[in-house]
Amino acid sequence: MIEGSHKTLLRILHYPGMTGEEEVGAIRAAAHEDINLITLLPAANEPGLQVKGQDGEWIDVPCDFGNLIINIGDMLQEASGGYFPSTTHRVINPVGTDMSKPRVSLPLFLHPKPEVVLSNRYTADSYLMERLRELGVI
Numbered sequence: 001m002i003e004g005s006h007k008t009l010l011r012i013l014h015y016p017g018m019t020g021e022e023e024v025g026a027i028r029a030a031a032h033e034d035i036n037l038i039t040l041l042p043a044a045n046e047p048g049l050q051v052k053g054q055d056g057e058w059i060d061v062p063c064d065f066g067n068l069i070i071n072i073g074d075m076l077q078e079a080s081g082g083y084f085p086s087t088t089h090r091v092i093n094p095v096g097t098d099m100s101k102p103r104v105s106l107p108l109f110l111h112p113k114p115e116v117v118l119s120n121r122y123t124a125d126s127y128l129m130e131r132l133r134e135l136g137v138i
């Protein structure tokens with residue numbers, strides 16, 4: 001299903017240290033869900049990642065070296081008929097003395113092969129294309 005998928009993507013994210021000139025309320029990555037099936041996130045070098053609990057509260061994700069965070073994506077939510085809801089997450093700005101520290105994170109977005117059937121409505125390809133069209137990137 002995933003093996004050999006050409007859509008799987010490793011992103012190298014570098015969040016520069018803050019200068020103090022940032023807009024009030026700005027954060028490093030706004031709340032979102034990943035479109036893909038599952039995201040593997042080796043712990044970043046700095047904290048900031050938060051996931052939203054079922055009660056709507058934001059939970060700080062520890063970033064101890066060696067931790068592996070696994071986020072459920074929208075495709076798994078679709079494939080499980082909502083049984084596995086996709087993980088809402090965001091990256092907040094550091095405060096205090098940590099403000100100037102840069103953060104590096106390496107999410108691996110696992111995508112099924114395009115022909116994989118997710119539900120009676122979508123294949124992985126039709127799902128991805130619809131979402132990318134909605135986002136205006138294709």
Ligand SMILES: O=C(O)CCC(=O)C(=O)O
Pocket residue numbers: 011013029034041044049089091105107
């Ligand atoms: O930087 C992180 O820890 C998460 C990044 C993320 O959620 C994303 O790129 O979709």
Ligand SMILES: [Fe+2]
Pocket residue numbers: 032033034089
């Ligand atoms: Fe994400």
